[in-house]
Each structure stands twice: as structure tokens, then as C-alpha cells.
Amino acid sequence: MEIIGIIKKLFDVQKFNSGFQKREIVLTTEEPYPQNILVEFIQDKIDLLVNIKPKDKVKIFINLKGREWTNSEGIIKYFNSIQGWKIEHYSRSTKTGDENKTSITSSSLSSDDFDDLPF
Template identity: 80%
Template sequence: MEIIGIVKKLFDIQKFNSGFQKREIVITTEEPYPQNILVEFIQDKVDLLENVKPKDKIKIFINIRGREWTNPEGIIKYFNSIQGWKIEYHSNYTGTSNKTSTASSSSSLSSDDFDDLPF
């Protein structure tokens, strides 16, 4: 899946004692009813946001994650998150960095990387 929009806000990197790190970004979609979408980048994917600036128009490739949590009262709650794994600058991008930003991890493969058609 992917989301195209204008960067509204970039948050600072959050580092935790466990070694886990994440950085969040808000992009505003361009549609009749624009949406402000929060996307998180975790671990080595945090580096993808290094050259991104507010007002850049970007395409973020995402995965949607869900999890279950039981609170202290025993009530089960469900949470969703949107995790980014690749960024492309859109056609009217005005910055000077590379057109595509990806992590140097082999986990960045998508279905486009595989073609099982015989022609």
C-alpha cells in the first residue's frame, strides 16, 4: 500500500532503553477531504526520513499493523499502526536529495520485485 501527500510535520527520533527507535511523520493527503496521516518508521527505517522536509510531496509505501492488548482490568483493546518502509519523492518535489530513499535492508522487498510471468 502507499500514501501520497505533503509532509506536514516531522517528529524527533525516539530512542528507548531496549535499543528500539522510531520516528513519526504526518503527511496530508491531497483529495477532496484531505487527511492528516501519522506514519511511523522503526529501527533502520528511521534513516529514510533523514532528507525529508516539511512541504515535500512524497509517496510512502506502508504496512498496516494491528495488535491486541489486555488492560489491567482485563478488557481487551485493539490498536493499529501505519509503518513506512520506503519513500519516493513525488514529481513536484523541490528538494535536492535523491529521488528514492530506501533502507539498505533486504526486508524492503515488495511484490514488484518478483515477476513470475513467462514473458
């Protein structure tokens, strides 16, 4: 899946004692009712954001993730996250109507990126 919009905010990298790290951004969509979408980049994917700054128009390739969690009272809750795995600067040419995309970085996907596939 992919989403196109303007970078509204870039948060600092969050590092955890376990070695896990992530960086979140807010992307504002360009539609009649713009949405502010929080997208997270995890582990080595945070390096994709090095050349990204607020107000850049980008296309982000995403995976939707969902998980179930049971709290201490035994109540089951569900959480969703949007994880970016590729990002490109995005512009539309007004002369030809063609889309011009400049890839920031492309990274190869490993089997870890698809750990929730049923096969």
C-alpha cells in the first residue's frame, strides 16, 4: 500500500533498552478532508528519513499492522500501526501530467518484513 501527502512533523528517534528503535512522522493527506496520519519507521528503516524534512511532498509505501493485547483485568484490546518501509519525494508535472518520483532510498525487503504472512 502507499500514501501520498505532505510531511507535517518529524519526531526524534526513540531508542529502547531492548535495542529496538523507531521514528515517527505525521503525514497530511491532500484531499477534501485532509487527514494527519502517523507513520512509524522501525529499526534500519529510520535511515530512510535522513533527507526528509517538514513540508516535503512524499509517497510512503506502508504495511498495516494489527495486534491483540490482554490487559491485567483480562480485557482484550486491539491496536493498529502503520509502518513505512520505503519513501520517495513526490511531484506531479503540470506540463505532461506524468508523475515524477525521486527515490530517497530503496531497501531490499527481508523475510522479517513479512513475518505475519500465512505462508
